[in-house]
Amino acid sequence: MMMFRSATILLAMSSSALAFNIGGKRQSPLSTPTVASPKKAVAVPMDTPNFGVPNLSKTKLDPKDDWVRNLDYDGFAKEVSALGKELRKNTGKDDVDHLNKIVNWRNMAAVFGLATIWLPVNPLTVAALSTWTYASWTMIAHHTCHGGYNRVDAGRFNSRGFALGALNRVVDWLDWMQPEAWNIEHNRLHHYRLNESKDPDLVQRNLDFIRDGKYPQFLKYVVVAFFLPIWKWFYYAPNTYKELKTNEWIRSGKELPEGYDPELAVTVVSMLDPGRKATRKIVNPLDFYKNVVGPMFFARYVAIPGALALIPGVGPTLAVRALTSLVLAELLTNVHAFVTIVTNHAGEDMYTFDDAVRPNSGSFYVRQIIGSVNYDTGDDVTDFWHGWLNYQIEHHVWPDLSMLQYQRGAPKLKAICEKYGVPYVQENVFERTRKTIDVMVGRTSMRRFPTQFEPADHKIADSSLTWKSTNGAIEDESA
Numbered sequence: 001m002m003m004f005r006s007a008t009i010l011l012a013m014s015s016s017a018l019a020f021n022i023g024g025k026r027q028s029p030l031s032t033p034t035v036a037s038p039k040k041a042v043a044v045p046m047d048t049p050n051f052g053v054p055n056l057s058k059t060k061l062d063p064k065d066d067w068v069r070n071l072d073y074d075g076f077a078k079e080v081s082a083l084g085k086e087l088r089k090n091t092g093k094d095d096v097d098h099l100n101k102i103v104n105w106r107n108m109a110a111v112f113g114l115a116t117i118w119l120p121v122n123p124l125t126v127a128a129l130s131t132w133t134y135a136s137w138t139m140i141a142h143h144t145c146h147g148g149y150n151r152v153d154a155g156r157f158n159s160r161g162f163a164l165g166a167l168n169r170v171v172d173w174l175d176w177m178q179p180e181a182w183n184i185e186h187n188r189l190h191h192y193r194l195n196e197s198k199d200p201d202l203v204q205r206n207l208d209f210i211r212d213g214k215y216p217q218f219l220k221y222v223v224v225a226f227f228l229p230i231w232k233w234f235y236y237a238p239n240t241y242k243e244l245k246t247n248e249w250i251r252s253g254k255e256l257p258e259g260y261d262p263e264l265a266v267t268v269v270s271m272l273d274p275g276r277k278a279t280r281k282i283v284n285p286l287d288f289y290k291n292v293v294g295p296m297f298f299a300r301y302v303a304i305p306g307a308l309a310l311i312p313g314v315g316p317t318l319a320v321r322a323l324t325s326l327v328l329a330e331l332l333t334n335v336h337a338f339v340t341i342v343t344n345h346a347g348e349d350m351y352t353f354d355d356a357v358r359p360n361s362g363s364f365y366v367r368q369i370i371g372s373v374n375y376d377t378g379d380d381v382t383d384f385w386h387g388w389l390n391y392q393i394e395h396h397v398w399p400d401l402s403m404l405q406y407q408r409g410a411p412k413l414k415a416i417c418e419k420y421g422v423p424y425v426q427e428n429v430f431e432r433t434r435k436t437i438d439v440m441v442g443r444t445s446m447r448r449f450p451t452q453f454e455p456a457d458h459k460i461a462d463s464s465l466t467w468k469s470t471n472g473a474i475e476d477e478s479a
């Protein structure tokens with residue numbers, strides 16, 4: 001109770017602090033990527049950056065970063081790129097069968113959860129309902145939206161239509177996030193600006209209001225604990241939607257509203273903050289509640305208990321049981337997702353970057369690897385419970401592979417990293433959770449990568465990334 005009250009107070013205090021921008025330098029709004037029409041992802045230099053020419057021999061390096069000094073970027077890029085091509089080429093029927101197996105596991109969880117939802121509240125039903133939501137997002141939607149199954153005939157599981165539009169959303173992937181918004185925020189900004197100031201998921205910056213808060217550390221843990229079970233609808237749904245609307249606004253050729261900072265995160269609370277009028281010009285709260293979180297809320301929390309409530313006599317009892325199980329499953333799936341998603345790129349041994357590099361260049365590959373972490377990997381069961389987020393390094397190097405190819409590619413990429421001396425972090429997911437929370441509460445900070453050691457021809461101007469796919473699938477295989 002006390003914990004809830006403290007957290008609520010802090011939440012209220014920090015509602016505008018959730019409009020945070022922290023760490024990294026502020027960027028021009030005009031540098032937000034724009035969308036063109038057809039299919040490829042390309043990087044096109046649009047203005048000339050001035051990166052300076054440091055005298056590398058005189059630049060001091062932290063001993064922990066010494067591997068950077070003599071890294072053979074070209075040799076490394078060649079091997080990583082060749083492995084990616086091989087994995088893409090090997091994608092076939094096995095991958096479709098594997099996907100169908102994972103879909104069946106998800107379906108079993110959904111059917112079990114729904115079939116037992118009327119029973120007295122019990123952990124099996126709650127876990128099944130939670131897994132239904134979790135697997136739909138992290139494994140099925142995530143890899144499909146990236147185009148991981150576009151090379152094969154996997155029926156609905158093609159990024160060109162999957163979950164897009166109201167009807168497909170209900171059939172394919174109904175969650176708090178709008179799939180179109182997810183595609184922009186995740187497939188483009190997060191993946192291609194990883195751990196830069198333009199990465200909307202940069203934990204260290206987004207949690208600065210806790211890190212820098214002038215209150216006792218135990219309260220910081222309380223605030224983090226408060227967010228864990230609610231973060232998807234509280235923070236992620238509105239923030240992905242903000243990225244979609246910002247993108248639409250820029251594409252329409254209009255100037256962003258005065259006072260609007262596209263790097264400030266938006267939450268269900270901060271979008272109502274009287275001081276954030278400019279944000280509401282981009283993110284209309286009514287549209288958000290109606291079109292983004294509304295369908296999930298209605299389908300999951302109104303329709304299901306409502307249908308049970310209609311049963312004569314026992315209806316109200318069953319409806320209350322169902323609603324309780326659904327709410328508990330919601331809290332659980334958020335914690336499950338937090339532990340396996342938010343911790344993918346945070347920790348004192350993960351790097352942040354202060355400029356941008358060309359996708360699929362040697363520097364890009366290195367950044368994806370040293371800015372990501374793998375958890376324990378192995379068989380399908382282990383990978384399922386990790387939501388396939390235990391192959392985050394491989395996923396960031398090649399975002400558009402199938403789940404099966406990540407399993408096959410991981411040991412090979414690890415061997416290449418060992419050969420070239422590129423740090424490849426693989427650790428238990430709970431250890432990574434601890435390291436992430438240490439960053440969130442300000443006990444530790446992430447490493448700043450010495451970007452002056454990267455080849456100058458890998459650098460691109462901050463405004464130069466344009467994506468040409470409308471669905472977020474990145475299909476540039478030229479590198």
Ligand SMILES: [Zn+2]
Pocket residue numbers: 142146186187191395399
């Ligand atoms: Zn991804």
